[in-house]
Amino acid sequence: MGSVSNFRKSLARGALGAVSGLLAGYAALAVAELVASLVRPQAGPVTVVGGAAIDRTPAAVKDFAIRTFGENDKLVLQLGILATLGLLGIVLGIVSLRYRRAGAAGVLLFGVIGAAASLTRPDSGGVADALPSVAGALAGAAILYFLAGKLTSGPTSAESGTDGWSRRGFLVAASVTGLAATGAGALGRTLTGRRGQGAVASRTAVELPAPASPAQPLPKGVQLKAEGISAFTTPNKDFYRVDTALVVPKVDADTWRLRIRGKGVTRPRTYTFQELLERPLIERDITLTCVSNEVGGPYIGHARWLGVRLADLLRECGVKPPSRGGKADQLVARSVDGMTLGSPVEDVMDGRDAILAVGMNGEPLPFEHGFPVRMLVPGLYGYVSACKWIEDIELTTFDSYDAYWVKRKWARKAPIKTQARIDTPKPFARPAAGTVTVAGVAWAQHRGIRRVEVRIDDGPWQDADLAPQATVDTWRQWSYPWKTTPGGHNLTVRATDGTGEVQTEQRTRTIPDGASGWHSVFVTAG
Ligand SMILES: Nc1nc2c(c(=O)[nH]1)N[C@H]1C(S)=C(S)[C@@H](COP(=O)(O)O)O[C@H]1N2
Ligand SMILES: [Mo]
Numbered sequence: 001m002g003s004v005s006n007f008r009k010s011l012a013r014g015a016l017g018a019v020s021g022l023l024a025g026y027a028a029l030a031v032a033e034l035v036a037s038l039v040r041p042q043a044g045p046v047t048v049v050g051g052a053a054i055d056r057t058p059a060a061v062k063d064f065a066i067r068t069f070g071e072n073d074k075l076v077l078q079l080g081i082l083a084t085l086g087l088l089g090i091v092l093g094i095v096s097l098r099y100r101r102a103g104a105a106g107v108l109l110f111g112v113i114g115a116a117a118s119l120t121r122p123d124s125g126g127v128a129d130a131l132p133s134v135a136g137a138l139a140g141a142a143i144l145y146f147l148a149g150k151l152t153s154g155p156t157s158a159e160s161g162t163d164g165w166s167r168r169g170f171l172v173a174a175s176v177t178g179l180a181a182t183g184a185g186a187l188g189r190t191l192t193g194r195r196g197q198g199a200v201a202s203r204t205a206v207e208l209p210a211p212a213s214p215a216q217p218l219p220k221g222v223q224l225k226a227e228g229i230s231a232f233t234t235p236n237k238d239f240y241r242v243d244t245a246l247v248v249p250k251v252d253a254d255t256w257r258l259r260i261r262g263k264g265v266t267r268p269r270t271y272t273f274q275e276l277l278e279r280p281l282i283e284r285d286i287t288l289t290c291v292s293n294e295v296g297g298p299y300i301g302h303a304r305w306l307g308v309r310l311a312d313l314l315r316e317c318g319v320k321p322p323s324r325g326g327k328a329d330q331l332v333a334r335s336v337d338g339m340t341l342g343s344p345v346e347d348v349m350d351g352r353d354a355i356l357a358v359g360m361n362g363e364p365l366p367f368e369h370g371f372p373v374r375m376l377v378p379g380l381y382g383y384v385s386a387c388k389w390i391e392d393i394e395l396t397t398f399d400s401y402d403a404y405w406v407k408r409k410w411a412r413k414a415p416i417k418t419q420a421r422i423d424t425p426k427p428f429a430r431p432a433a434g435t436v437t438v439a440g441v442a443w444a445q446h447r448g449i450r451r452v453e454v455r456i457d458d459g460p461w462q463d464a465d466l467a468p469q470a471t472v473d474t475w476r477q478w479s480y481p482w483k484t485t486p487g488g489h490n491l492t493v494r495a496t497d498g499t500g501e502v503q504t505e506q507r508t509r510t511i512p513d514g515a516s517g518w519h520s521v522f523v524t525a526g
Pocket of ligand 2: 242289290291292381382383
């Protein structure tokens with residue numbers, strides 16, 4: 001009998017070891033969360049390790065993640081980190097049954113990794129940022145050491161068959177640990193939530209002034225009636241979001257500052273939010289697009305933005321564009337979370353409506369979209385222009401500095417490519433026989449859309465009906481009444497931009513400077 005029951009007992013003990021490892025990991029994260037809430041919420045170990053992982057992910061993998069998980073990519077990353085930590089916790093818990101010190105040391109090692117990640121984040125707040133990881137690891141190591149002790153020592157050992165005390169002792173210790181950790185974690189969350197309240201209050205208090213230069217009213221008919229077509233103006237809550245921030249920065253507008261400095265800046269300056277609001281504001285319709293948008297993809301949105309003309313601020317600081325003898329050809333925008341985006345100074349100052357936006361569709365910017373201030377340059381992909389949570393503008397050259405995505409093999413310069421998307425019918429739809437409205441959007445920001453054509457299978461290109469164009473900086477809707485014939489068909493669309501250039505058929509990937517190629521959908525008509 002002995003060997004079977006011994007086996008069972010060591011299995012049970014192993015399971016309890018695993019539970020101690022999990023509990024120690026849980027407690028470590030909870031303590032770290034609590035300490036992070038006191039130090040800086042962005043310094044939590046999952047956030048810093050996740051951030052470090054994002055920064056080190058090869059462009060192709062990141063592209064795959066965006067393609068596969070879409071805007072849930074960051075959630076998937078964090079769950080992945082938690083699952084990995086859970087597994088390692090289990091392993092360390094089992095190890096600690098035999099090698100108690102080694103188990104605890106293993107937990108400490110993770111603290112070191114977390115601390116290292118926290119110190120190398122671009123937005124690192126200095127040594128204090130290591131505290132959450134260090135404190136969490138110390139707590140986790142101590143708890144594992146203690147729980148492993150409950151399983152291995154005591155008046156009886158698990159093998160002896162009379163392990164009543166140690167098991168009950170373990171269960172009590174484990175429950176207390178679990179409860180205390182949950183309490184610490186919850187307290188941390190609450191404190192972190194409170195911290196953001198100043199920023200939330202500052203946003204609520206913003207009263208957007210009327211624009212000195214209002215947007216032209218949208219021409220009647222920019223929004224086609226076709227069912228399933230995108231809204232011309234994307235509501236803020238539906239606006240796509242792409243950024244590397246695992247925790248959305250909550251910036252207090254009252255303490256926010258924007259610095260302008262660097263090469264050729266003869267009068268470096270710092271602006272407050274209030275100072276920006278007191279300037280003459282412009283209001284403009286601008287369609288924003290992400291370079292990671294696949295042909296036919298969702299990473300495009302349109303909004304009416306309110307803000308100050310960036311070129312005016314730059315001129316005030318003495319900046320000249322290269323064509324007027326300016327020394328800097330690159331404007332590097334930096335955000336509070338350490339992101340850098342580089343735009344051509346020439347584009348920003350060539351008369352287009354490059355804007356430091358404070359308002360989006362009549363509201364202060366949502367936190368997700370860059371409150372209190374973000375940059376936008378019509379005609380350029382977001383990663384080379386649309387800095388959210390901006391706090392610093394540095395004039396420099398493309399030769400001397402590569403911004404975040406450029407370091408990761410994306411192009412230095414990235415004007416938006418001409419694209420058209422079929423919004424309706426959806427791929428693999430089965431429309432009834434008759435006339436089906438094929439409709440969608442086309443964009444070539446800052447060049448405008450002149451023509452959109454639709455092709456059924458390998459038939460001739462047919463002109464689509466165009467909605468009026470709001471401005472060259474906005475997308476444009478189109479529709480085409482298709483008289484169906486029974487069976488499967490490929491519907492393809494292509495656009496011609498305002499310069500007369502027809503959108504290329506050549507399919508490219510999103511890396512390095514945006515996807516090209518025609519969008520088509522396959523449908524089966526009744
Ligand atoms: N601070 C910061 N700004 C950023 C980014 C970022 O990761 N961090 N991503 C850029 C990219 S790639 C795009 S496409 C746009 C997206 O803006 P949205 O999230 O408001 O749609 O923001 C840009 N600004
Ligand atoms: Mo992007």
